Amino acid sequence: MAATGMIIGQDGLARPAWAAIDPLLQAYYDAEWGMPVRDERGVFERLTLEAFQSGLSWATILRKRPAFRAAFDGFDPERVAAYGDSDVARLMADAGIVRNRRKIDATIANARATIALRAAGGLADFVWSFRPATTPAPRTQAEVPTQSLESTALSKALKSKGFAHVGPTTMFALMEAIGIVDTHLLDSHRRGTSGVWPPYPDSVSG
Template identity: 75%
Template sequence: MGNARDRRVGNDERISLEAFQAGLSWATILRKRPAFRVAFDGFDPERVAAYGEADIARLMTDTGIVRNKAKIHAAITNAKATIRLRDRGGIVDFVWSFQPAKTPAPRTFAEIPTTSPESLALSKALRKAGFAFVGPTTMYALMEAIGIIDTHLLGSHRRGSSGVWIA
C-alpha cells in the first residue's frame, strides 16, 4: 500500500475482516471481501466511525457481506478506536509493538499455535483501547496475516515469505 492513509485503511480492514471471520471460514470472507469494501466505504475509519442506525440497517440487508449485527457494531467501534489510537502513534505501530522476539517454528500442522502470549497481550491492550471482537485467537490470526509471526512449516517454500522472519 502506498501512503500513510492507505496503510491506516488497510489495517482497519484487516482487523474488521478478522472479526467477521470469527467462526467462519476464510474462504467465505475472501469471497465477500469486495462486497465488504463497498459496504464499509473501503474501511475508511472516519467514514465507518460516523455510521449510525441507518447504516447498520443497510448493512444488515446487504447479502454480499456477513450480516451479523454484533460484528457490524464491532467494525464501527473499532473504526472509532483506530482514530483514537492516532494520538498514540497509530494502529500500525501499536499492533507491531506486540511482535515477539521469535516466531513459532512448527514442523507439523499440529504444532501451529492458535494463540501466543503476545496475541493475548495485544487482545487485552486493544480491548483497553476500546476495540471489540479482538480476542487472542483473532489477534493471532491478524499477526499471521500481516507477518508479525510466521507459522509456515519449517522447510516450507512459504517460510520467511513475509520478509520479517528469515527461515
C-alpha cells in the same frame, strides 16, 4: 503429500492443505498471507475481516471480501466511524457480507477507536509493537499455535482502547496475516518470504 502434511502442487511448490486446493485460497496464500501490512487502513481491514471470520471459514470471508470493501467504504476508518443507524440497517440488509449485528457494531466501534489511537502513534504501530522476540517454527499444521502471550496481551490492550471482537485467537490470526509472526510451515515455499523473519530460527536446524 509430504509427511508434514504439505502438498506439492503442479508447479512444484509446497503448500499446506488449506492453501493447496481452492484457487482463491492458494492465490491469497502465495501472494498476501503473512506479508507485512503497516498502514492504518490495511490493518483496520484485516482486523475487521478476522473478527467477521470468527466461527466461519476463511474461504467464506475471502470470497466476500470485495463486498465487504464496498459495504464498508474501502475500510476507511473515518467514514466507518461516522456510520449511524441507517448504515447499520444498510449493512444488515447486504447479502454480500456476513450480516451479524454484533460484528457490524464492533466494526464501527473499532473504527472510532482506530481514530482515537492516532494520538498514540496509530493502529498499525500499536499492533506491531506486540511483535514477539521469536516466531513459531512449525513443521506440521498441528504445531501451528492458535494464540500466544503476545496475542493475549494485544487483545487486552486493544480492548482497553475501546476495540471489540479482538480476542486472543482472533489477534493471533491477525498477527499471522500481517506478518508479525511467521507460521508458514518450515517446508513451505513461503517460509521466510516476508522479510520480517528468517526462514529458520536459530533454534531450528536445517
